[in-house]
Amino acid sequence: xxxxxxxxxxxxxxxxxxxDAIFDEVTADAAILDLPPDHVLLTEGERPxxxxxxxxxxxxxxxxxxxxxxxLSFLRPPAALIVAAVWMDQPQLHSARTLARSRLAxxxxxxxxxxxxxxxxxxxxxxxxxxxxxxxxxxxxxxxxLRNATDRLANWLLTESQVAGSDEFRIAVxxxxxxxxxxxxGEHISRAFAQLREHGVETDGKEMRINTAKLTAFAKPDPxxxxxxx
Amino acid sequence: xxxxxxxxxxxxxxxxxxxDAIFDEVTADAAILDLPPDHVLLTEGERPxxxxxxxxxxxxxxxxxxxxxxxLSFLRPPAALIVAAVWMDQPQLHSARTLARSRLAxxxxxxxxxxxxxxxxxxxxxxxxxxxxxxxxxxxxxxxxLRNATDRLANWLLTESQVAGSDEFRIAVxxxxxxxxxxxxGEHISRAFAQLREHGVETDGKEMRINTAKLTAFAKPDPxxxxxxx
DNA sequence: ACGATTTGTTGACATACATCAATGGAAACC
DNA sequence: GGTTTCCATTGATGTATGTCAACAAATCGT
Numbered sequence: 053x054x055x056x057x058x059x060x061x062x063x064x065x066x067x068x069x070x071x072d073a074i075f076d077e078v079t080a081d082a083a084i085l086d087l088p089p090d091h092v093l094l095t096e097g098e099r100p101x102x103x104x105x106x107x108x109x110x111x112x113x114x115x116x117x118x119x120x121x122x123x124l125s126f127l128r129p130p131a132a133l134i135v136a137a138v139w140m141d142q143p144q145l146h147s148a149r150t151l152a153r154s155r156l157a158x159x160x161x162x163x164x165x166x167x168x169x170x171x172x173x174x175x176x177x178x179x180x181x182x183x184x185x186x187x188x189x190x191x192x193x194x195x196x197x198l199r200n201a202t203d204r205l206a207n208w209l210l211t212e213s214q215v216a217g218s219d220e221f222r223i224a225v226x227x228x229x230x231x232x233x234x235x236x237x238g239e240h241i242s243r244a245f246a247q248l249r250e251h252g253v254e255t256d257g258k259e260m261r262i263n264t265a266k267l268t269a270f271a272k273p274d275p276x277x278x279x280x281x282x
Numbered sequence: 283x284x285x286x287x288x289x290x291x292x293x294x295x296x297x298x299x300x301x302d303a304i305f306d307e308v309t310a311d312a313a314i315l316d317l318p319p320d321h322v323l324l325t326e327g328e329r330p331x332x333x334x335x336x337x338x339x340x341x342x343x344x345x346x347x348x349x350x351x352x353x354l355s356f357l358r359p360p361a362a363l364i365v366a367a368v369w370m371d372q373p374q375l376h377s378a379r380t381l382a383r384s385r386l387a388x389x390x391x392x393x394x395x396x397x398x399x400x401x402x403x404x405x406x407x408x409x410x411x412x413x414x415x416x417x418x419x420x421x422x423x424x425x426x427x428l429r430n431a432t433d434r435l436a437n438w439l440l441t442e443s444q445v446a447g448s449d450e451f452r453i454a455v456x457x458x459x460x461x462x463x464x465x466x467x468g469e470h471i472s473r474a475f476a477q478l479r480e481h482g483v484e485t486d487g488k489e490m491r492i493n494t495a496k497l498t499a500f501a502k503p504d505p506x507x508x509x510x511x512x
Numbered sequence: 513a514c515g516a517t518t519t520g521t522t523g524a525c526a527t528a529c530a531t532c533a534a535t536g537g538a539a540a541c542c
Numbered sequence: 543g544g545t546t547t548c549c550a551t552t553g554a555t556g557t558a559t560g561t562c563a564a565c566a567a568a569t570c571g572t
Binding site for chain 1: 326327345347348350352354365366367369370372373375376398399400401402405406408409410412413414415416417419420421422423424426427428429465502504505506507511512
Binding site for chain 1: 557558559560561562567568
C-alpha cells in the first residue's frame with residue numbers, strides 16, 4: 053500500500069480519534085483494489101471477508117429479488133462499505149459495483165472485528181459511522197414512501213446542486229442509473245425531467261442548470277428527509 | 283424504578299456484557315413511563331433528551347411530510363428507540379406513538395453519550411444494536427422497492443406466523459394500521475387479503491390461519507429481505 | 513468520418529395502487 | 543338492548559408508474 057493511500061485512509065471518519073497502534077493493526081493486511089467501471093465487488097448474501105473503503109471513484113449498491121433489481125445508494129469517497137455486516141459477521145444485504153473507475157482499500161473483516169472488540173475509540177468511531185448510515189437509509193425509506201417519482205428527482209437535483217456548490221453541475225451517472233437510484237423506470241425519468249422543465253430545470257445530456265428558488269418551491273425539501281447526514 | 287424493571291432493562295441487548303458500574307451510571311436517572319394507547323411519545327425533528335427502552339406494549343414509529351403520514355416500523359419489547367439520534371445528538375427522524383398500553387424506561391441522552399464515550403463494552407453493545415437496526419431498515423427499503431403490496435402482506439404474515447410459532451395467530455393491530463406499516467391504503471389491504479385467500483390465508487377479524495406451505499410458495503420469502511435480524 | 517452500439521425520448525397501453533362513496537358489520541356506550 | 547361509532551369491505555373511478563415498441567440522439571470504435 054502506498055503511503056499516500058495510508059494517509060487518505062487515516063483521514064476516514066471510521067478512524068477518527070483512534071491510536072496509531074490500532075490503526076496499524078486494522079490496516080496491517082490492507083490491500084488496494086483498482087477497479088474498472090461496471091465491476092461487481094460485493095455480492096448480496098455472501099459473508100463479508102473484508103471491510104471496503106472507497107478512496108476514489110463511484111460505487112452503486114444494489115439488490116436483486118425475483119428478477120428485479122433496485123439501486124439502494126450511490127457511494128462517493130470517502131465511504132466505508134458493509135460496516136454492519138462486518139461487525140455482526142452476517143451476510144451482506146446488498147451487492148455493489150463500480151460506476152466509474154474506482155480505488156478501494158480492503159481491510160480483513162477479522163481484524164476489524166478484533167479491533168472493535170478491544171478498542172473503545174475505534175468502536176465509537178464505527179458506531180458513529182453506523183449511526184450516519186442508519187439515518188441516511190432511514191431518510192431514503194421516508195423519501196420512497198412519502199414522495200412520488202418527480203418529487204424524488206427534484207429533491208435529488210437540489211441535493212446534488214448543493215454538493216456541487218453551484219446551480220450548474222454535471223451528474224456523474226446516466227439517466228437509467230439515476231432512475232434506478234430513485235426507484236423508477238428509465239422511461240419514467242424522462243417524463244419526470246420533462247415535468248421539471250416547468251419548475252426551473254434545464255438539462256443538456258448530463259449537464260444540469262437549475263433555478264434553485266423555483267425548484268425549491270416545487271420540491272419542498274425537508275432536512276428530515278434530504279441531504280446526507282454529517 | 284421498581285427492581286423488576288431494572289432486571290428487565292439489564293437484560294436488553296444494549297447492556298449485554300457491560301459492567302454493573304456503567305449500567306448503574308447510565309440508568310441512574312432512568313424514569314418509567316406508563317402510557318395509554320395512541321399516545322405520542324416522540325416527535326420528529328426534536329433533539330432527543332432521552333433514550334427510550336420499550337419494556338412492554340407496542341409502539342409505531344411514523345413520519346409525516348406534506349400532509350402524508352407513513353408508518354416506518356412496529357416496535358415490540360425489548361427494543362431501544364432512537365439510538366442513532368441519541369448517539370449523534372441529532373434530531374429524531376421519526377415520531378412514535380403507542381399502539382397499546384405500553385411501559386417504557388427513559389435514560390437521559392447525556393448519560394448515554396457519556397457512557398458511550400468512556401466504556402468500550404457499552405459502545406460495542408450499542409454498535410451491535412445499531413447494526414441490527416440498520417440491517418432491519420435496509421431490508422425494509424428492499425421490501426418496499428422490490429415487492430408489490432400483496433407480496434409484502436404475504437411475507438409479513440409469514441414472518442408473524444414464525445414469531446408466533448404457529449400457523450394460527452392473532453395480529454396485534456387493526457388492518458388500517460397494518461396497511462400503513464406496509465405502505466398501502468386501508469382499502470387496498472382488504473383487496474390484498476382477498477387475493478391471499480387463494481394462497482392459503484383465512485382471516486376472521488384479527489385471527490389469522492395460514493397454510494404455510496401454500497403461502498410460502500406464493501410469497502417467496504428471502505432471508506435477505508424478511509425476518510428481523512438476530 | 514462512418515457505421516454500429518448504446519442511451520435517451522416519446523407514444524400507446526397495461527398494471528398497481530389511491531381515493532371517494534356507499535354499505536355492512538362489529539365493538540363501544542349509555 | 544338499542545344506538546352510536548368505528549372499522550372493514552366493496553365498487554367505481556382516477557392517478558402514478560411500468561412495459562413495450564418505435565425512434566432519435568449521442569457515443570464509440572475503427
